[in-house]
Amino acid sequence: xxxxxxxxxxxxxxxxxxxxxxxxxxxxxxxxxxxxxxxxxxxxxxxxxxxxxxx
Amino acid sequence: xxxxxxxxxxxxxxxxxxxxxxxxxxxxxxxxxxxxxxxxxxxxxxxxxxxxxxxxxxxxxxxxxxxxxxxxxxxxxxxxxxxxxxxxxxxxxxxxxxxxxxxxxxxxxxxxxxxxxxxxxxxxxxxxxxxxxxxxxxxxxxxxxxxxxxxxxxxxxxxxxxxxxxxxxxxxxxxxxxxxxxxxxxxxxxxxxxxxxxxxxxxxxxxxxxxxxxxxxxxxxxxxxxxxxxxxxxxxxxxxxxxxxxxxxxxxxxxxxxxxxxxxxxxxxxxxxxxxxxxxxxxxxxxxxxxxxxxxxxxxxxxxxxxxxxxxxxxxxxxxxxxxxxxxxxxxxxxxxxxxxxxxxxxxxxxxxxxxxxxxxxxxxxxxxxxxxxxxxxxxxxxxxxxxxxxxxxxxxxxxxxxxxxxxxxxxxxxxxxxxxxxxxxxxxxxxxxxxxxxxxxxxxxxxxxxxxxxxxxxxxxxxxxxxxxxxxxxxxxxxxxxxxxxxxxxxxxxxxxxxxxxxxxxxxxxxxxxxxxxxxxxxxxxxxxxxxxxxxxxxxxxxxxxxxxxxxxxxxxxxxxxxxxxxxxxxxxxxxxxxxxxxxxxxxxxxxxxxxxxxxxxxxxxxxxxxxxxxxxxxxxxxxxxxxxxxxxxxxxxxxxxxxxxxxxxxxxxxxxxxxxxxxxxxxxxxxxxxxxxxxxxxxxxxxxxxxxxxxxxxxxxxxxxxx
Numbered sequence: 005x006x007x008x009x010x011x012x013x014x015x016x017x018x019x020x021x022x023x024x025x026x027x028x029x030x031x032x033x034x035x036x037x038x039x040x041x042x043x044x045x046x047x048x049x050x051x052x053x054x055x056x057x058x059x
Numbered sequence: 060x061x062x063x064x065x066x067x068x069x070x071x072x073x074x075x076x077x078x079x080x081x082x083x084x085x086x087x088x089x090x091x092x093x094x095x096x097x098x099x100x101x102x103x104x105x106x107x108x109x110x111x112x113x114x115x116x117x118x119x120x121x122x123x124x125x126x127x128x129x130x131x132x133x134x135x136x137x138x139x140x141x142x143x144x145x146x147x148x149x150x151x152x153x154x155x156x157x158x159x160x161x162x163x164x165x166x167x168x169x170x171x172x173x174x175x176x177x178x179x180x181x182x183x184x185x186x187x188x189x190x191x192x193x194x195x196x197x198x199x200x201x202x203x204x205x206x207x208x209x210x211x212x213x214x215x216x217x218x219x220x221x222x223x224x225x226x227x228x229x230x231x232x233x234x235x236x237x238x239x240x241x242x243x244x245x246x247x248x249x250x251x252x253x254x255x256x257x258x259x260x261x262x263x264x265x266x267x268x269x270x271x272x273x274x275x276x277x278x279x280x281x282x283x284x285x286x287x288x289x290x291x292x293x294x295x296x297x298x299x300x301x302x303x304x305x306x307x308x309x310x311x312x313x314x315x316x317x318x319x320x321x322x323x324x325x326x327x328x329x330x331x332x333x334x335x336x337x338x339x340x341x342x343x344x345x346x347x348x349x350x351x352x353x354x355x356x357x358x359x360x361x362x363x364x365x366x367x368x369x370x371x372x373x374x375x376x377x378x379x380x381x382x383x384x385x386x387x388x389x390x391x392x393x394x395x396x397x398x399x400x401x402x403x404x405x406x407x408x409x410x411x412x413x414x415x416x417x418x419x420x421x422x423x424x425x426x427x428x429x430x431x432x433x434x435x436x437x438x439x440x441x442x443x444x445x446x447x448x449x450x451x452x453x454x455x456x457x458x459x460x461x462x463x464x465x466x467x468x469x470x471x472x473x474x475x476x477x478x479x480x481x482x483x484x485x486x487x488x489x490x491x492x493x494x495x496x497x498x499x500x501x502x503x504x505x506x507x508x509x510x511x512x513x514x515x516x517x518x519x520x521x522x523x524x525x526x527x528x529x530x531x532x533x534x535x536x537x538x539x540x541x542x543x544x545x546x547x548x549x550x551x552x553x554x555x556x557x558x559x560x561x562x563x564x565x566x567x568x569x570x571x572x573x574x575x576x577x578x579x580x581x582x583x584x585x586x587x588x589x590x591x592x593x594x595x596x597x598x599x600x601x602x603x604x605x606x607x608x609x610x611x612x613x614x615x616x617x618x619x620x621x622x623x624x625x626x627x628x629x630x631x632x633x634x635x636x637x638x639x640x641x642x643x644x645x646x647x648x649x650x651x652x653x654x655x656x657x658x659x660x661x662x663x664x665x666x667x668x669x670x671x672x673x674x675x676x677x678x679x680x681x682x683x684x685x686x687x688x689x690x691x692x693x694x695x696x697x698x699x700x701x702x703x704x705x706x707x708x709x710x711x712x713x714x715x716x717x718x719x720x721x722x723x724x725x726x727x728x729x730x731x732x733x734x735x736x737x738x739x740x741x742x743x744x745x746x747x748x749x750x751x752x753x754x755x756x757x758x759x760x761x762x763x764x765x766x767x768x
Binding site for chain 1: 063139140212213214215218221222225226229233249253256257260280283284287288289290293294296297301304305308309324525526527
């Protein structure tokens with residue numbers, strides 16, 4: 005059953021990576037706005053014009 | 060400053076088309092396998108028999124159909140959600156062609172019997188390495204795109220893709236640790252219970268992180284897009300994601316309930332499985348509630364119809380899964396067709412319908428046109444739904460009733476259905492209906508192919524789609540880059556903990572192989588390594604995919620010990636590389652088959668199963684009677700076993716082939732007594748030697764079979 009140590013280590017490693025990602029996401033303010041991302045993903049604005057003098 | 064750039068649609072189109080291609084192939088092979096279960100004569104050749112085609116079916120639908128769909132959907136949505144073209148067109152192409160090459164090599168090697176014998180991870184070691192490399196390419200391409208994104212916020216779908224990538228990488232590597240014998244043959248490094256635990260940790264999490272998380276990502280992108288409504292609750296989607304990934308990875312042992320796995324590990328698996336209901340249903344409801352106010356459109360839009368049924372199937376499967384992991388329910392359902400029905404609700408319901416919805420939504424957009432026929436898409440939808448019902452419902456009934464038959468005792472305490480075959484023939488009707496359901500489902504796919512083909516003809520591919528977005532302010536990032544290493548320096552304790560973790564993992568990875576070898580010292584002293592002939596026979600057992608229909612795991616129930624014999628002990632399997640416990644009993648368990656029948660019975664039975672069991676649905680294995688056993692591998696195999704800690708004497712490899720010949724002579728002599736003139740150098744002799752050995756070591760009397768030296 006010693007293989008369980010390997011599995012626990014591997015699983016914990018991945019869980020650790022995810023935990024790090026979670027902390028990163030919260031600190032970076034990824035979740036400060038929990039409304040607009042859902043709406044913004046609906047917009048795929050094509051370029052408004054073809055000339056280059058855009059603001 | 061607004062930047063102009065182009066989305067790469069060609070790679071999306073390529074992945075989408077091969078999704079359809081391999082999906083058709085995978086389902087066709089599934090249908091063939093389904094028919095082989097009811098028409099044994101349909102096992103036309105060694106490479107065209109159920110035991111070899113079933114792994115091809117599962118690998119094709121999981122890694123080719125679903126896999127390519129994940130890549131198509133994520134390449135499309137990643138670019139738009141990140142407002143950036145994929146990191147590298149070259150990497151995209153390598154990813155695409157590399158993955159197709161892997162699939163083609165699977166299509167060739169699996170029917171040829173090149174298999175590692177572990178479910179859903181059958182591919183041999185060179186292909187395993189190729190998968191790892193291509194997966195890394197995918198990872199670089201994805202993370203590269205994330206780094207050069209123009210949208211600071213990472214939409215929830217992207218988190219699901221990231222989790223998929225990270226976890227699948229780890230699962231694949233840990234489960235594929237093998238010792239190669241040749242280019243086409245390897246042994247799992249783990250043995251017996253350990254191998255089983257690793258395999259189902261992998262198997263369960265492959266379902267979690269290949270069939271579930273990437274598709275939840277696709278759901279969070281394509282469902283709101285198709286409905287043109289924001290997701291019901293973005294907050295819930297974030298909670299859904301984090302709770303799901305933290306819980307999922309610990310639930311694997313529920314595949315090994317009542318097996319020889321330690322009790323505490325089984326219970327741990329059950330607890331996490333039950334907890335999984337919460338995030339799964341949170342996600343399912345979030346998907347369905349996104350359609351609030353758009354339900355009128357579901358009536359007309361085939362894309363939304365597919366999505367609604369897909370998400371509903373997801374909900375059903377993720378409620379059923381935790382229930383199946385309760386020990387009392389598992390005792391009934393495990394090893395039966397109930398599980399087959401369960402996974403197909405997930406496979407053809409959740410994955411399949413998500414993919415079809417995605418195809419109908421994407422193809423017109425990629426080709427700048429309208430769907431050729433909405434009517435045909437609706438026909439596909441109804442055929443698909445009908446197919447799911449016809450597939451699953453009969454198998455639910457069959458699984459439940461067959462299990463009850465296995466467990467039925469007469470009032471005076473004897474098994475009612477003593478002959479396993481009787482219980483199988485009772486549910487043969489369900490196997491026919493399942494094939495019918497599969498055919499209906501497949502007809503729907505053909506209609507989709509026609510529809511897609513006509514749609515493509517009316518438009519032309521927008522290979523590079525123009526887009527513009529403001530660049531992400533670089534200020535914050537630049538500042539952060541400068542402080543990166545000072546930021547860590549200021550946190551000595553965190554730094555210490557981090558390095559401890561890293562070192563700890565390194566240590567574990569170094570130590571565990573040693574533990575594994577040590578743990579192969581038998582806990583039951585009468586359990587001995589296989590003889591060279593038995594080992595060769597076992598490899599034939601693995602090659603022919605016997606584990607697809609026969610378990611080697613007698614559970615500690617009276618109904619099973621009465622039927623098969625003593626229940627399985629963990630210590631019995633210490634020399635099994637790989638373990639062959641199986642997960643489905645289309646035929647009876649074989650753990651205690653050793654010594655149960657004379658050699659001649661096996662000889663006749665493998666030549667024509669119906670000669671010994673009238674009505675048997677097992678394929679004949681006539682090629683084993685013609686093919687000469689390849690003994691050139693014997694020495695290498697014994698040496699490999701020694702490397703993995705199997706206690707053969709140091710001088711034994713050199714003597715192995717002499718031992719092998721002597722034992723096959725013994726079997727030939729025994730067969731002669733029963734009037735069979737068999738050549739001693741054929742594969743069938745090795746297989747008989749193995750079958751007569753299986754599970755006999757724990758019996759008190761060592762001379763269980765005449766074939767044993």
